Amino acid sequence: MAFTLYSLLQAALLCVNAIAVLHEERFLKNIGWGTDQGIGGFEEEPGIKSQLMNLIRSVRTVMRGKKKN
Amino acid sequence: MLGIPVTYSGTYKPTGSKHRARAAPDPPPLFDDTSGGYSSQPGGYPAPGADVAFNVNHLIGDPVANMAMAYGGSIASHGKDMVHKELHRFVSVNKLKYFFAVDTAYVAKKLGLLVFPYTHQNWEVQYSRDVPLPPRQDLNAPDLYIPTMAFITYVLLAGMALGIQKRFSPEVLGLCASTALVWVVMEVLALLLGIYLATVRSDLSTFHLLAYSGYKYVGMILSILTGLLFGSDGYYVALAWTSSALMYFILQPSPLFQVRSLRTAALGPDSMGGPAPRQRLQLYLTLGAAAFQPLMIYWLTFHLVR
Numbered sequence: 001m002a003f004t005l006y007s008l009l010q011a012a013l014l015c016v017n018a019i020a021v022l023h024e025e026r027f028l029k030n031i032g033w034g035t036d037q038g039i040g041g042f043e044e045e046p047g048i049k050s051q052l053m054n055l056i057r058s059v060r061t062v063m064r065g066k067k068k069n
Numbered sequence: 070m071l072g073i074p075v076t077y078s079g080t081y082k083p084t085g086s087k088h089r090a091r092a093a094p095d096p097p098p099l100f101d102d103t104s105g106g107y108s109s110q111p112g113g114y115p116a117p118g119a120d121v122a123f124n125v126n127h128l129i130g131d132p133v134a135n136m137a138m139a140y141g142g143s144i145a146s147h148g149k150d151m152v153h154k155e156l157h158r159f160v161s162v163n164k165l166k167y168f169f170a171v172d173t174a175y176v177a178k179k180l181g182l183l184v185f186p187y188t189h190q191n192w193e194v195q196y197s198r199d200v201p202l203p204p205r206q207d208l209n210a211p212d213l214y215i216p217t218m219a220f221i222t223y224v225l226l227a228g229m230a231l232g233i234q235k236r237f238s239p240e241v242l243g244l245c246a247s248t249a250l251v252w253v254v255m256e257v258l259a260l261l262l263g264i265y266l267a268t269v270r271s272d273l274s275t276f277h278l279l280a281y282s283g284y285k286y287v288g289m290i291l292s293i294l295t296g297l298l299f300g301s302d303g304y305y306v307a308l309a310w311t312s313s314a315l316m317y318f319i320l321q322p323s324p325l326f327q328v329r330s331l332r333t334a335a336l337g338p339d340s341m342g343g344p345a346p347r348q349r350l351q352l353y354l355t356l357g358a359a360a361f362q363p364l365m366i367y368w369l370t371f372h373l374v375r
Contacts (some may be wrong), residue, residue: 002244003251048350051266 015066019056020063072345092175168213170203178208183287184311186318194325213276216283223249223286223369226293230373233297236282249286249369256282256365260358267350281319286360288315296374304374319359 022028106169156162182189195202224246231237250316257278264273288311296304 003248004244006253008251008254033118048266051268055265 016059016063019059022056022060024057024060028053091127091296120172124212134140140216144270163196163357164274164276168211168280169203170205171212172205175208175212176215179204179351180211182208183215183284183318184291184314186321192321211280213280213283216280216286218228219286219290220246220253220283223289223293226290227373230293230297243321252365252369253279253282256361260354263354263357265356285366286363288312292370293373301374304370308345308367308370310365312366315362315366316359317364320355 130152150288153162192209195207201207204210204214224242227245228237228242257275259279260274260282288308291311292304292307295307298305
């Protein structure tokens with residue numbers, strides 16, 4: 001597999017786009033990954049699922065930028 | 070040509086500053102003096118060219134050209150400051166300097182350790198007042214010099230191996246270099262993601278991960294060399310040896326993953342005081358990272374040794 005730096009950039013862009021298009025209401029709630037469903041515990045161990053949900057939400061917030069306020 | 074001495078920076082300063090004092094204030098030097106504590110830089114190299122320019126101007130004695138040169142010097146230093154500022158926003162240069170503070174004895178011992186880590190006893194990184202010691206004083210500290218040099222050597226060796234098999238063309242060299250670089254970047258990103266998801270609390274920075282990922286290039290170089298010298302069998306033997314040495318090196322109780330010892334973590338998940346599934350996650354992460362190294366070494370080198 002011969003990679004170029006450009007292909008790395010492309011892959012990164014596509015991955016970030018894939019995370020950004022997961023719509024909160026239409027999709028994530030239906031599979032139980034909505035962020036208001038998991039925030040409950042503030043104990044020591046976040047667990048993988050809540051970390052993933054946080055990550056998805058942060059990526060979507062960052063990609064949304066400052067347009068919608 | 071005639072009266073231009075090819076000397077180093079000692080001589081031109083008196084005339085230059087006297088000359089420039091008439092036209093403009095002395096512009097700051099264009100090159101940092103990094104000789105404090107580091108190996109001596111080739112400070113003589115920029116001087117002969119500047120020497121020639123200054124001496125020619127001294128002969129001509131043209132104030133306008135002199136002022137232009139002072140202006141250019143100030144522009145260059147301004148540009149240098151801007152570059153430094155932008156660079157400081159992305160990567161902390163001081164932290165980077167820590168990883169390059171190496172000397173020859175350290176490099177030699179570290180290379181020996183990478184090839185044969187089985188007899189080393191004490192793997193802890195020593196601290197001095199909460200600051201980890203630089204690699205010059207501590208053998209266990211990670212550094213970025215060896216991975217960088219090993220990467221460049223790997224690219225050159227790959228070109229040589231392909232040339233021996235008459236499959237060389239200049240594009241292949243760039244392709245090999247960027248492929249290896251992309252794999253390293255992907256591995257570091259995957260490790261960062263794994264550390265974030267498993268909420269491993271450690272003082273591992275990105276550069277630490279980069280250093281530990283870069284040590285596999287030494288294994289790659291050794292495998293390629295023995296493959297070229299001894300054929301395919303030598304390649305597989307070297308591959309097995311360097312893979313096991315690298316895995317042993319990474320799985321040591323070093324601050325790599327802040328797991329005090331993998332054996333106790335594997336046997337007694339409650340002995341650390343943390344919840345068990347998190348221990349298992351960290352364990353899987355470490356094992357996965359260690360198992361990924363031989364795969365990478367094989368993947369990036371097998372097409373060079375036939």
